[in-house]
Amino acid sequence: MKKSIILTIIGCFLIGSLCGYGAAYIIYEIKLINCEYQISKLTTEVSKLNQAASSQEAQISTLRSEKSGLQADLSWAEAETTHYKEQVNSLELQASGLQDRLNNVLNITVTQHYNWSYRRKTWQWELPIPLSIYVEYLERARPLSFAFYADMAKDPEDDLYIDMMVQWINSAALEKRFTEVQKLNFVIAFVQSLPYTVDVETTPYDEYPRYPIETLFDRGGDCEDSSILVAALLDRMGYDVALLHLENAEHMAVGISITGNYGSYYEYDSKKYFYLETTGEGWQIGQIPPGITDTTARIYPVR
Numbered sequence: 069m070k071k072s073i074i075l076t077i078i079g080c081f082l083i084g085s086l087c088g089y090g091a092a093y094i095i096y097e098i099k100l101i102n103c104e105y106q107i108s109k110l111t112t113e114v115s116k117l118n119q120a121a122s123s124q125e126a127q128i129s130t131l132r133s134e135k136s137g138l139q140a141d142l143s144w145a146e147a148e149t150t151h152y153k154e155q156v157n158s159l160e161l162q163a164s165g166l167q168d169r170l171n172n173v174l175n176i177t178v179t180q181h182y183n184w185s186y187r188r189k190t191w192q193w194e195l196p197i198p199l200s201i202y203v204e205y206l207e208r209a210r211p212l213s214f215a216f217y218a219d220m221a222k223d224p225e226d227d228l229y230i231d232m233m234v235q236w237i238n239s240a241a242l243e244k245r246f247t248e249v250q251k252l253n254f255v256i257a258f259v260q261s262l263p264y265t266v267d268v269e270t271t272p273y274d275e276y277p278r279y280p281i282e283t284l285f286d287r288g289g290d291c292e293d294s295s296i297l298v299a300a301l302l303d304r305m306g307y308d309v310a311l312l313h314l315e316n317a318e319h320m321a322v323g324i325s326i327t328g329n330y331g332s333y334y335e336y337d338s339k340k341y342f343y344l345e346t347t348g349e350g351w352q353i354g355q356i357p358p359g360i361t362d363t364t365a366r367i368y369p370v371r
């Protein structure tokens with residue numbers, strides 16, 4: 069009996085041990101499989117990270133190479149900028165030198181001498197004209213229509229010089245006791261004495277109306293130039309004057325509205341504008357040269 073109990077106990081122990089071992093083995097196997105799965109998963113992740121790292125390194129390398137290229141471009145651009153700055157500085161220096169020389173030239177005043185005869189006496193005037201004012205007029209655009217030539221006679225910028233001449237005219241008239249008509253003939257005799265020059269030969273243009281200062285500086289001009297000058301002088305002397313455009317004769321002259329009768333005239337605005345010839349020599353108020361047969365004229369008052 070005792071022997072069988074002992075055997076039973078031993079059997080139970082062995083069976084229990086076998087069952088415990090089996091269970092432990094099963095648990096261990098499951099953990100092992102799980103670990104292998106985790107290792108495999110981590111290995112895949114590591115591989116992916118390695119690939120990403122390689123790709124990043126390649127990108128970094130490309131960026132470094134691009135940076136190096138850009139730095140080279142920047143250096144080149146900086147060198148070019150420095151070069152251009154030096155050129156600009158040099159040109160500015162040259163321009164400044166040229167401006168100084170131009171200013172020196174423009175500071176020159178040219179004195180024009182005029183000699184002419186009137187009433188058996190030789191007259192001499194000397195008019196100082198700063199080159200700067202002459203150039204200022206030269207640079208002006210020319211009017212495109214005869215209608216605006218009267219504005220050239222009325223231009224205020226030259227009043228100082230025109231008034232200087234008006235003073236000489238008034239002094240001469242006072243000294244020689246000219247009548248009003250003699251004084252007017254004296255003015256046109258002066259302008260008639262300036263040589264007649266053709267625009268196409270003295271300017272780069274076929275038709276070039278001169279401002280009064282230009283005609284005085286150039287010491288001559290054609291019919292519209294001398295007419296604009298006469299109109300400017302008489303306007304500053306206080307007369308009612310107009311430019312007369314004689315279209316058929318392709319000629320320009322001046323008309324003056326004064327009381328009395330002084331030969332030929334053109335009517336405008338119920339007023340008689342007596343004819344003043346500003347070219348040629350010896351023509352007096354109211355005398356129209358025989359070649360001009362226009363019975364009508366376009367009249368542009370200076371006002």
Ligand SMILES: [Ca+2]
Pocket residue numbers: 221222223224225226227230300
């Ligand atoms: Ca003027």
Ligand SMILES: [Ca+2]
Pocket residue numbers: 267275276277278289290291292293
């Ligand atoms: Ca002209």
